[in-house]
Amino acid sequence: MANIAVKRIKREFKEVIKSEEVAGGAIKLELVNESWTELKGEIVGPTDTPYDGGRFILEIKVPDTYPFNPPKIRFMTKIWHPNVSSVTGAICLDILKDQWAAALTLRTVLLSIQALLSAGEPDDPQDAVVAKQYKENYQLFQMTARHWTNVYAGGPNVITEFNNKVQRIVDMGIDEHRARVALSTFDWQIERATENLFS
Known part of the structure; x- marks a missing residue:
């Protein structure tokens, strides 16, 4: 894997671990098989939503071209949401596609996915x-x-x-x-x- 990607992920991993969201139990990030290209994320369903109190596991695959290309993320936990496939867990979120910017981090991506649970976009559905x-x-x-x-x-x-x-x-x-x-x-x-x- 390209060195630049690994360095960046290591830095972002620390950023997530130290973040207030992790301290509050809202998001989590861990390595899978000691690999920096495969991560497991976890987000807690936001309060005052139907997902409140749920813990959702995300599969995160980071490409060699990161941070110039977005990570591939999907829900491993089954979820009923207009922007997530109830079959594959694929997520329809602009920052994971054409609105990706190298300035975005794994922390902002996890928080954006969590925010998506608060405000579904049924006019741009995945399901x-x-x-x-x-x-x-x-x-x-x-x-x-x-x-x-x-x-x-x-x-x-x-x-x-x-x-x-x-x-x-x-x-x-x-x-x-x-x-x-x-x-x-x-x-x-x-x-x-x-x-x-x-x-």
């Missing part, structure tokens, strides 16, 4: 299904996002009604995650979700 729900039934979107945060990120909000519906479909022999995706996609209507799963 069209989530964006549609966000725009057409915001309250249901919030409940679904809270449910996913509880199940996948350890968030505190248990939505018993949703858990019961998932269980009903699991009892029909469908994998739990597939059942949850189908229900989330079809606005928690069991009939439509099962129709889709068994068609």
Whole structure:
């Protein structure tokens, strides 16, 4: 890996470790396999959002051309958000694409991703299904996002009604995650979700 990238990452790693956000437990960064090109990030869901109380793990791959090109980042923790793929964890965020600047750091990127959780952009979605729900039934979107945060990120909000519906479909022999995706996609209507799963 290019020396310039390694030096820069080492410096930024220290910056994150010393930051007030780390002290407050809002963000975290660690090395994977002692490599400076593969990192694991963690962000805490912002308060007053459906992600509140959840801990979200991010995979961070840093290219040799860093800091001139952005790191490749995706959510490892499943999340229901219009700008994150509910399937792959890919993130739609301008600074990770065409608005990247060499002055940005891993700390600012983690904080930007955290800020994205506070303010979704459904008009520039990564996940069209989530964006549609966000725009057409915001309250249901919030409940679904809270449910996913509880199940996948350890968030505190248990939505018993949703858990019961998932269980009903699991009892029909469908994998739990597939059942949850189908229900989330079809606005928690069991009939439509099962129709889709068994068609």
